[in-house]
Amino acid sequence: xxxxxxxxxxxxxxxxxxxxxxxxxxxxxxxxxxxxxxxxxxxxxxxxxxxxxxxxxxxxxxxxxxxxxxxxxxxxxxxxxxxxxxxxxxxxxxxxxxxxxxxxxxxx
Numbered sequence: 001x002x003x004x005x006x007x008x009x010x011x012x013x014x015x016x017x018x019x020x021x022x023x024x025x026x027x028x029x030x031x032x033x034x035x036x037x038x039x040x041x042x043x044x045x046x047x048x049x050x051x052x053x054x055x056x057x058x059x060x061x062x063x064x065x066x067x068x069x070x071x072x073x074x075x076x077x078x079x080x081x082x083x084x085x086x087x088x089x090x091x092x093x094x095x096x097x098x099x100x101x102x103x104x105x106x107x108x
Contacts, residue, residue: 014072015098019089025082028067028090029059033077035097041077072097 034044062070067080072094082088 012071013095015091015093015095017091017093019091020087021082021085022088023064023068023090024088025085026064027083028062028064028080028088029083030062030067030070030078030080031059033079035075035077035094035099039099041097044076 032044033041035041061083062080067090070078070080070092072078072092074094074096076092076094077097078092080090080092
């Protein structure tokens with residue numbers, strides 16, 4: 001029954017979540033995260049690789065037009081926060097990272 005709810009492989013479904021003022025700023029700090037099968041969310045760098053050691057990935061600074069055109073991969077979460085207006089934020093969640101279509105409970 002669970003497989004019947006999952007979107008097709010070629011679907012480009014994602015969730016857009018506006019926080020605070022939405023897209024009110026001109027420039028945004030964009031951070032990317034990857035959702036793992038066990039429910040963990042880990043940061044990734046702009047090129048898609050994970051940071052080495054204890055380093056945190058740096059966010060890219062993009063203009064508003066580029067942020068509007070961002071599309072997450074199926075297991076990716078993109079968070080864009082305004083540079084001047086910190087309350088201005090948008091989040092893009094891929095369909096697999098939502099956890100709606102996958103059973104994340106692990107048997108131990």
